[in-house]
Amino acid sequence: MLKVLLVDDEPYVLEGLKVMLDWEAHGFRICGEASNGEDALEIVRVCNPDLIITDISMPGIDGLELIRLSTQKLKSTAKFVILSGYDDFSYAKQAMLYNASNYLLKPLDDVELDSVVKKLAEQIRQERKKTENVNKQLSFIANQSIMRLINGDNKPSIVGRVGMLLNIAEDEEIRCILFEIDSADSWTHGEEKSGLNINRMQAERVIENALGSDFQFRVFEDGKGRIGIIASEKMPFFSSLEELAQSLLLQLNQIFGDVVYASISDSEKGLSFISKVYRQALFAIGFKFYSPDKSFINYENVKGLNINFEMCIEDYNTLLDLIRSNRAEDIEPIVCRLFENFSENHSAPQIIISYLMSFQMELVKVIMEIGGDLKEFLTLALEFQKTAEHMNMSELRSEFLKQCLSAASHINGFKQGNPQYIISEVKNYIKQNYCKDIKLKEVARHFYMNSVYLGQLFKKFSSMQFNDYLNTVRIEEAKKLLQRLI
Numbered sequence: 001m002l003k004v005l006l007v008d009d010e011p012y013v014l015e016g017l018k019v020m021l022d023w024e025a026h027g028f029r030i031c032g033e034a035s036n037g038e039d040a041l042e043i044v045r046v047c048n049p050d051l052i053i054t055d056i057s058m059p060g061i062d063g064l065e066l067i068r069l070s071t072q073k074l075k076s077t078a079k080f081v082i083l084s085g086y087d088d089f090s091y092a093k094q095a096m097l098y099n100a101s102n103y104l105l106k107p108l109d110d111v112e113l114d115s116v117v118k119k120l121a122e123q124i125r126q127e128r129k130k131t132e133n134v135n136k137q138l139s140f141i142a143n144q145s146i147m148r149l150i151n152g153d154n155k156p157s158i159v160g161r162v163g164m165l166l167n168i169a170e171d172e173e174i175r176c177i178l179f180e181i182d183s184a185d186s187w188t189h190g191e192e193k194s195g196l197n198i199n200r201m202q203a204e205r206v207i208e209n210a211l212g213s214d215f216q217f218r219v220f221e222d223g224k225g226r227i228g229i230i231a232s233e234k235m236p237f238f239s240s241l242e243e244l245a246q247s248l249l250l251q252l253n254q255i256f257g258d259v260v261y262a263s264i265s266d267s268e269k270g271l272s273f274i275s276k277v278y279r280q281a282l283f284a285i286g287f288k289f290y291s292p293d294k295s296f297i298n299y300e301n302v303k304g305l306n307i308n309f310e311m312c313i314e315d316y317n318t319l320l321d322l323i324r325s326n327r328a329e330d331i332e333p334i335v336c337r338l339f340e341n342f343s344e345n346h347s348a349p350q351i352i353i354s355y356l357m358s359f360q361m362e363l364v365k366v367i368m369e370i371g372g373d374l375k376e377f378l379t380l381a382l383e384f385q386k387t388a389e390h391m392n393m394s395e396l397r398s399e400f401l402k403q404c405l406s407a408a409s410h411i412n413g414f415k416q417g418n419p420q421y422i423i424s425e426v427k428n429y430i431k432q433n434y435c436k437d438i439k440l441k442e443v444a445r446h447f448y449m450n451s452v453y454l455g456q457l458f459k460k461f462s463s464m465q466f467n468d469y470l471n472t473v474r475i476e477e478a479k480k481l482l483q484r485l486i
Helices: 011-020 037-047 063-072 089-097 110-150 156-166 184-188 193-211 213-218 238-256 271-290 317-324 328-345 349-370 374-388 393-412 419-433 440-446 451-462 466-485
Strands: 002-007 028-034 051-055 079-084 102-105 173-181 219-221 227-232 260-264 296-298
Touching: 002 011, 002 037, 002 110, 011 028, 011 110, 028 037, 037 051, 037 063, 051 063, 051 110, 063 079, 079 110, 102 110, 110 156, 110 213, 110 219, 110 271, 156 213, 156 271, 173 193, 173 238, 173 271, 193 213, 193 219, 193 227, 193 238, 213 219, 213 227, 227 238, 227 271, 238 260, 238 296, 260 271, 271 296, 317 328, 317 349, 317 393, 317 419, 328 393, 349 374, 349 393, 349 419, 374 393, 419 440, 419 451, 419 466, 440 451, 440 466, 451 466
Parallel strands: 002 028, 002 051, 051 079, 079 102, 260 296
Antiparallel strands: 173 227, 173 260, 219 227
């Protein structure tokens, strides 16, 4: 919808302008009314109308001065229609010098006004479409040029092109802000590609609107779905960039459901450092996983840290035993300690998720041994794997703890009078004590069972004798030991 501003110091003329035309039929909405030039200028500054219909003779700032100040000081691109009660060519001539589109005499003729507005509406739409096409082309060129600098192509011609398109001097101080929306690299593929593209464009519009038209080419995509801003000291808000980034983060989280991360680089002097500030912001956003509230991450706060990609070697046998015995009160402290270790080591999210999925596979084995509902648990495990990559550390810990407690409760349901569960516990006992001189009688005594009955149960549910299973475990463990020694 186009915006029109009506300006006249005579109230009845203003009221007549409002009702003489069906503005909505022409694609306009009235964004403001003013009875003097001073008020009109303020509306122009705030609303940026597309069309301004103004009286030429007003006290203080008259219609001609309103046009001059709007176009020269406020950089308005609005079309102007001058209204006058004077049939004087000098007024019309001066109005045209100020690029007024039309000059209409009072009293107004509604047919003439309708024709002028209809013509200007079409003209505005055509010019807007042309401007949008030009801006799209320039935005594409700017984005490609920024990416060449980011990838290390610092040829003087590229640096000069970026400087011209972004209006940044070669020795100007710069910083980079990055936004990532819930694993935004998935925007480039998948069944929901069109919807994700809409999200990306919506995010870009929010950011461009905040920067204003003077800086719209500072917004770029990095090829991985992240949206960036190249900020420079020429921007009026450069000294408060962190506040701007946090404000945009809040707006984007409100739109996309609290799944947005943002980071900001240090400052560097010179366009040739675009690659450096981008990589600083990229490094910082890599720590989003450790951000408890999916908030803003400053490179200054993380630049001395490193994400650890070494495989986790945390022992999870203790946690498995607690889940087997349904000791819920002891499970949570173990899980919390596990994640504290992850945090202290700055383990990479991929490594942590891989470790947790391996643990879940061990739980699957346990449930298989006791004859539990494997389908239900596998569904939960796969859902966990699917959503885990979208969680931060705090959320991942909470979800993993819930999975552990659910598994403990699930396993506990098979305890009472379930011989298959008893045999799975016996097997677990053997695996933990295979290096000792254990006998069937000792194991039966440990589980408060008759040794003959236990032997019969073991053969029934394991398809082998107790001693044969014990020897098999010892052989397998010996193989593992030899493999580590080789």
